[in-house]
Amino acid sequence: MLEQEAVTARGIAEAMQAMSCRAVGIAAQDLAGGIDLLKEIQDKQKLNWLSMNLVDGTTNQTIFAPSVDTRIGSINITILGLTDERTDPGKDAGYTILPWQEVLPEVVANVDTRADMIILLSSYPDTINKEITRTVQGIDLILESAHGASNQPPRKVEDTLLARVGAQGKYVGMMRINWTDAGQWGQNFSEQIRAEQNRLDRITWQIGRMEKRDQEKDLKIDGRYQRLLVTKEKSVQKIKQLKETRAHATGEPCSFTNRFIGLKSSMPEDREIQAIIDQTTREVNRLNRKRIRNTNTQQHFSIDTLAGWQKCQECHPKQTAFWQTTDHSRSLKTLEQAEQQFNEDCLLCHVTLPYYDAARVKSEKLLLQLSQSLKNVGCESCHGPAAAHSRQPESIRLVNPDQKICTGCHTPDHDDNFIFADKIREVRCPRE
Ligand code: HEC
Ligand code: HEC
Ligand code: HEC
Ligand code: HEC
Numbered sequence: 001m002l003e004q005e006a007v008t009a010r011g012i013a014e015a016m017q018a019m020s021c022r023a024v025g026i027a028a029q030d031l032a033g034g035i036d037l038l039k040e041i042q043d044k045q046k047l048n049w050l051s052m053n054l055v056d057g058t059t060n061q062t063i064f065a066p067s068v069d070t071r072i073g074s075i076n077i078t079i080l081g082l083t084d085e086r087t088d089p090g091k092d093a094g095y096t097i098l099p100w101q102e103v104l105p106e107v108v109a110n111v112d113t114r115a116d117m118i119i120l121l122s123s124y125p126d127t128i129n130k131e132i133t134r135t136v137q138g139i140d141l142i143l144e145s146a147h148g149a150s151n152q153p154p155r156k157v158e159d160t161l162l163a164r165v166g167a168q169g170k171y172v173g174m175m176r177i178n179w180t181d182a183g184q185w186g187q188n189f190s191e192q193i194r195a196e197q198n199r200l201d202r203i204t205w206q207i208g209r210m211e212k213r214d215q216e217k218d219l220k221i222d223g224r225y226q227r228l229l230v231t232k233e234k235s236v237q238k239i240k241q242l243k244e245t246r247a248h249a250t251g252e253p254c255s256f257t258n259r260f261i262g263l264k265s266s267m268p269e270d271r272e273i274q275a276i277i278d279q280t281t282r283e284v285n286r287l288n289r290k291r292i293r294n295t296n297t298q299q300h301f302s303i304d305t306l307a308g309w310q311k312c313q314e315c316h317p318k319q320t321a322f323w324q325t326t327d328h329s330r331s332l333k334t335l336e337q338a339e340q341q342f343n344e345d346c347l348l349c350h351v352t353l354p355y356y357d358a359a360r361v362k363s364e365k366l367l368l369q370l371s372q373s374l375k376n377v378g379c380e381s382c383h384g385p386a387a388a389h390s391r392q393p394e395s396i397r398l399v400n401p402d403q404k405i406c407t408g409c410h411t412p413d414h415d416d417n418f419i420f421a422d423k424i425r426e427v428r429c430p431r432e
Contacts, residue, residue, distance in 0.1 A: 002207065003241070005282060005285045006033050006037055007287065008280060008284060009033055009037060009041065009279075010044075010045070011028075011276055011279070011280030011283075011407040012039060013041040013045040013277045014276050015063075015273050015277070016044050016045075016047060017045045017046055017307055018272050018273060018276065019048055019273070021047065021048075022048065022049055022068065023049075023050050023068045023081065023082075023121065024048065024050065024072060024077045024121070024379055025050050025051065025081035025083070025121025025122065025123060025143075025145060026038065026049050026050065026051040026054055026064065026081055026083045026123070027083060027084065027123030027124060027145045028083065028084050028421045029419070029420070029421075030049075031054075031083075031093075032403065035063060035094065035095055036095075037185070041066070041340065047070055048065065048068060049064040050064060050065055050066065050068060050079065050081025050121060051063070051064050051066065051078065051081045051082065051083045052066030052067065052080060052082055052103050052104070052390055053082060053083055053085060053097055053098040053099070053100060053102070053103045053104075053374045054097050054109050055078070055096055055097075055141075056085050056096075056097075057093070057094050057096050058093070059097050060096075060170075062144075062182050063095060064081070065081075066080060066107060067079060067080045067081070067107070067111060068079065069114070069115070071327065072194060073424050074325065075116045075179055076114060076115050076116045076117070077115060077116065077117045077118075077119060078111045078114070078115035078117075078118050078119070079119045079120075079121065080107060080108070080111070080118065080119070080120045080121065080139075081120075081121045082100055082103075082104060082122045082123065082124065082305070083097050083123055084122075084124045084128075084421060085099050085125040085286040086099035086421060092353055095339065096215070100124065100132065101135075102129070102320075104132065104136055105135070105136050108136050108137075108138045108139060108210070108374070109138070109217050110301070112138045115296060116179065117140045117141070117179055117183075118138055118139050118140050118141075118181060119139075119141045119142075120139050120141070120142045120143070121141065121142065121143050121145070122131075122142050122144055123144075123145040124144075124153070125144075125422070126144060126162070126164070126329070128305050128314075129142050129162055129420065130162070132160075132165040133157040133158040133159070133160040133162065134157075134158055134261060135192055136326070137158075138160065139158075139160050140160065140161065140184075140254075141154075141160065141163065141164070141183070141228065142160055142161070142162050143163055143164065143165035144162065144163070150162070150166045150412055151165055151166045151171055151173065151189045151260045152164040152165075153258055153260075154175065154256065154258050156185055159184060159185065161185055161256070163258070165260065170258045170262065170263060170265060171261060171262055172192075172261050172263065173258065173259075173260055174258070174259045174260075174261060175256050175257070175258050176256060176257045177254070177256045178252075178254060179253045179254050180251065180252045180253065180254050181251060182252065182253045182254055183250050184253060184254060184255075185253065185254050186253030186254065186255055187242075187257070187425070189245065189246035189249070190246075191240055192242055193239060193242050193243065193246075196235060196238050196239050196242065197236055197239060200232065200236065200239065202354075202394065203231055203232045204229055204232065207225070207232065208226050210225050210228075218384065222302070227432060242280060245321070248403045250268060250365075256349060269377070274425050285428055291340070302364075303353075303354065303366055303369045303370070303374075304387060304388050305385035305388070306352060306353075306354060306374055306380050306385050306386070306387055307380070307386050307387040307390040308352070308371055308372075308373025308378065308380075308387075309323070309329075309352075309376070309378040309379050309380075310373045311387075311390050312390070314388070315393065316379075318429075318430055319379075319430060320379075322430050323378075323379065323429065326335070326426070326427050327376040327377075328376065328377035328378070328427065329347075329377075330374050330376065331350040331351070331376050331424065332351065332375045332376050333384060334350065334385055335347070335350050345358075345361065347367050348361060348367075348375070349377070349408075349409035349414065350377065351367070351374060351376065351378075351382050352365055352370075352375075352376065352377065352378035352379075352380050353374075353376050353381070354366075354380075354385045356408045356409060377409070380398075381409075382401040382427075383398045383399065383400070383401065383404075383407075384398060384399060386398055403420040405408045406418070406420060406424075409421075410423070
């Protein structure tokens with residue numbers, strides 16, 4: 001993690017504290033600076049980090065609080081934090097993230113008795129949160145951390161409401177919730193009945209078609225036909241049941257309204273927050289100037305340290321075949337299509353280089369020395385220069401790329417939605 005990211009993290013935490021934020025769920029990207037940075041922020045900025053499944057690597061105890069209880073009016077609310085475990089923290093990180101299945105059901109069962117409402121802050125993507133709603137009962141609201149650029153209005157899945165505000169902090173989401181004694185979101189019975197009726201119509205049609213086509217005695221021993229009859233009966237019962245529940249529904253169900261508020265367009269600047277942002281920006285710029293001065297004096301890598309993907313293919317055909325299915329292998333073609341293949345400002349991130357510092361690449365005229373096999377985002381853009389490894393693979397080892405390598409090219413200017421944990425899955429080479 002760069003020092004500048006730590007500075008940014010502290011700035012964000014300070015701003016959240018100024019906004020009296022009650023709790024923050026820990027997501028994989030929050031861990032980039034290590035546990036100690038989070039602890040420091042918790043102590044200094046008084047930010048409540050929550051995670052029930054982030055545990056100490058040796059003791060298996062949670063490192064931060066799994067939940068926080070709060071009371072609004074007469075309603076007891078418990079807020080839970082859950083961290084996406086599918087990023088490998090590595091052996092030396094000192095912590096482990098347990099999969100949700102091992103932790104969540106028990107935690108929810110324990111708070112269910114004391115809380116009127118349970119809110120889960122989850123950094124898992126939408127598909128897994130949906131699975132959670134189907135497996136774990138008792139969670140009333142899941143607030144997803146942003147895995148996509150777009151806002152996602154609250155939707156009811158099973159008995160849980162799923163909501164998310166898009167990445168980048170362009171919007172805040174505001175929900176007004178009317179939580180009644182029913183303790184459950186209202187059901188839309190008419191919708192459910194209509195869906196079930198459609199299903200029943202389809203089944204009835206299939207049955208009718210089989211009856212027209214086949215002999216009665218054949219149908220008696222036709223497994224598919226018999227199964228359809230059973231399904232039809234179940235569907236009829238379900239509709240009956242839904243209609244009965246609708247007739248007997250009493251009391252006012254819980255309800256909500258939702259709004260996304262565009263920050264640029266509809267909120268005045270807040271002086272206190274603006275001062276925090278300005279201070280953070282100045283500090284980040286200071287660090288960047290220092291970093292640039294340092295890199296200018298760093299060791300020299302020449303283009304000869306690169307072997308090019310065709311060399312790698314000789315010994316790693318499987319990974320090469322995979323790489324050829326990714327857009328990285330076509331990145332020069334992309335520039336050609338935009339007629340920018342000679343533009344040095346564009347080539348920088350669309351080819352394979354020993355390093356990606358624009359000023360140095362230019363001053364050493366590296367872009368004029370590229371062989372055909374380096375004219376794409378190749379193996380060595382991620383694994384580092386590997387000419388030496390290609391000659392002596394057993395003694396000279398390579399690294400697997402971390403987030404820092406990707407964000408050298410996937411900068412906010414060129415990829416405004418880069419989430420390492422998601423994107424790495426699309427480009428990770430297969431194992432031997
Ligand atoms: C002459 C054959 C050969 C060539 C050429 C070669 N490799 Fe390897 N590579 C190996 C072998 C063998 C291993 C496994 C080493 C071991 O496990 O002892 C390996 C391992 C690796 C690994 C796993 C990490 C490690 O070091 O164990 C990566 C990543 C890798 N190679 C990438 C590359 C890339 C990128 C290129 C092209 C620039 C390349 N290799 C060229 C033979 C080769
Ligand atoms: C040398 C610069 C560079 C590096 C390093 C780099 N990328 Fe990319 N990446 C690109 C460019 C350029 C494209 C667009 C390619 C195109 O469409 O022509 C791209 C495209 C992608 C895509 C869309 C590709 C697809 O096949 O759908 C993903 C996902 C991605 N990169 C993930 C990563 C990850 C994860 C890392 C780090 C492990 C990484 N990239 C490292 C430059 C880079
Ligand atoms: C700092 C690195 C960087 C530079 C410089 C850069 N690109 Fe890219 N470019 C990327 C990355 C990363 C992606 C993949 C973005 C994604 O997957 O969303 C990409 C994707 C693209 C794409 C395909 C996706 C799209 O947005 O349509 C085009 C076209 C493209 N770049 C053109 C250019 C041109 C033209 C220039 C020069 C003006 C340029 N790039 C300079 C990193 C860079
Ligand atoms: C966008 C980044 C990226 C690019 C480009 C890339 N790799 Fe990889 N590669 C990875 C990652 C990430 C892993 C780690 C997989 C893991 O941890 O299981 C990996 C793993 C490997 C391994 C080790 C597999 C094993 O058995 O553990 C080899 C070998 C390898 N890559 C070769 C290549 C070759 C050859 C190319 C080019 C043709 C290439 N890679 C291009 C990201 C990349």
